[in-house]
Amino acid sequence: MLQAIERQRYFIDYSLSSLARRRGKNLGLLTVYSLIVFLLASVMLFTQSLRQEAAAILKEAPEILVQRIAAGRQDLIPAAYLERMGSLRGVSEKRGRLWGYHFDPAIKANYTLMTADQHQLPPDGILIGAGIARARGLGAGDFLSLRGNDGKPAAFRVEGILPAETELISSDLILMAEPSLRAFFGIPDGLYTDLILKVSNPREVRKVAEKLTLLLPDTRPILREEILRTYDAIFNWREGVVFVLLMGALLAFVIFAWDKASGLSAEERQEIGILKAIGWETGDVIRMKFWEGGLISLSAFLLGYLLAYLHVFFADGFLFEPVLKGWATLYPAFRPRPVVDGLQLATLFFFSVFPYTLATLVPVWRAAITDPDSVMR
Numbered sequence: 001m002l003q004a005i006e007r008q009r010y011f012i013d014y015s016l017s018s019l020a021r022r023r024g025k026n027l028g029l030l031t032v033y034s035l036i037v038f039l040l041a042s043v044m045l046f047t048q049s050l051r052q053e054a055a056a057i058l059k060e061a062p063e064i065l066v067q068r069i070a071a072g073r074q075d076l077i078p079a080a081y082l083e084r085m086g087s088l089r090g091v092s093e094k095r096g097r098l099w100g101y102h103f104d105p106a107i108k109a110n111y112t113l114m115t116a117d118q119h120q121l122p123p124d125g126i127l128i129g130a131g132i133a134r135a136r137g138l139g140a141g142d143f144l145s146l147r148g149n150d151g152k153p154a155a156f157r158v159e160g161i162l163p164a165e166t167e168l169i170s171s172d173l174i175l176m177a178e179p180s181l182r183a184f185f186g187i188p189d190g191l192y193t194d195l196i197l198k199v200s201n202p203r204e205v206r207k208v209a210e211k212l213t214l215l216l217p218d219t220r221p222i223l224r225e226e227i228l229r230t231y232d233a234i235f236n237w238r239e240g241v242v243f244v245l246l247m248g249a250l251l252a253f254v255i256f257a258w259d260k261a262s263g264l265s266a267e268e269r270q271e272i273g274i275l276k277a278i279g280w281e282t283g284d285v286i287r288m289k290f291w292e293g294g295l296i297s298l299s300a301f302l303l304g305y306l307l308a309y310l311h312v313f314f315a316d317g318f319l320f321e322p323v324l325k326g327w328a329t330l331y332p333a334f335r336p337r338p339v340v341d342g343l344q345l346a347t348l349f350f351f352s353v354f355p356y357t358l359a360t361l362v363p364v365w366r367a368a369i370t371d372p373d374s375v376m377r
Helices: 002-021 023-060 080-085 130-136 164-170 178-185 202-215 224-245 247-262 266-277 282-313 321-325 342-359 361-368 372-376
Strands: 064-070 073-075 091-097 099-104 109-115 125-128 143-147 153-161 173-176 194-199 219-223
Touching (some): 023 282, 080 091, 080 202, 099 178, 130 164, 173 178, 219 224
Antiparallel strands (some): 064 073, 064 194, 064 219, 099 109
8 A cells, every 4th residue: 555655656756756747747737727627617606605695694584475466567565464464474564665666866776765663763864875875975874865756855864874784685675663664655554565474384385375365365475595596696697608708718728738748749749758768657647647637737727726715705807707607787895705605616626627637648648559659659
């Protein structure tokens, strides 16, 4: 066992010296190789971090949202629907919710306005997201003027800024008291935007949703897991868009790497011929070249992945941030939390290290089985 390990160490030492003799060519390959791994790993790490952040934020969201559908579109839902539901088994809480959208021509952005159920706010008080605060230059104690549903401007006093931990979904959010929101949008008492239900047992969520469709046929229940799947699909789509944009660079690298791996230079063929002439076996030559290709690909993978980790989690992934986050005007100041998915890491390692390493073996095997005299000529 120790002898086999020592033998492999000799192969590695010789491979390193062989790479050093052609350092210019190999450094160029290593740089391009690392850059490709860096780009791919950056996209994967940033997208995975967004998925984890969205899942963490929505963890406390209600299990079921109930929307009323009229003419194929969402409509206001009467409070009487809460009574029509009765006491559904497994439902621990049910209540109405008020929210809506408002376009602000001052910064050409949409705000999401919602009632502050967990905050006691005065009639003219609001809590705003950090994105709105930055865009409008507002702080606690300042006033924000918005034009309501009746066309008249309404001034609201900023009571505070929403926490930075939730900025991924609260960047464009404004929370206000229920009477103020009803007056702003012109929503009469007894009507809500939608209803929310909290279910104690996760295994009963789908059963409760089925009962709702029978009790209230003009409603549409939306499960929290469906919202999570939607976010996941959006992030997958954005990740795919970036990969498509990188496809040209990927194809260029594949051609470059394949050309480098599949064709030996005259110097390399002569080296193999000399090794064969002094007593190296075909298997020894293949092992030496395997280590040579493996050292390049493994070094490129480690360097590229390390740079991607620093780029995403310490430089906020600035290269891909606008595409993957997707906000048009109110960009949230979002710092990704370090998240490494084992399956993604293994997939990237397999498709970035093994193809190049294996591609080096075919031309080496052909040269190694050829008569040393003809190879050296």
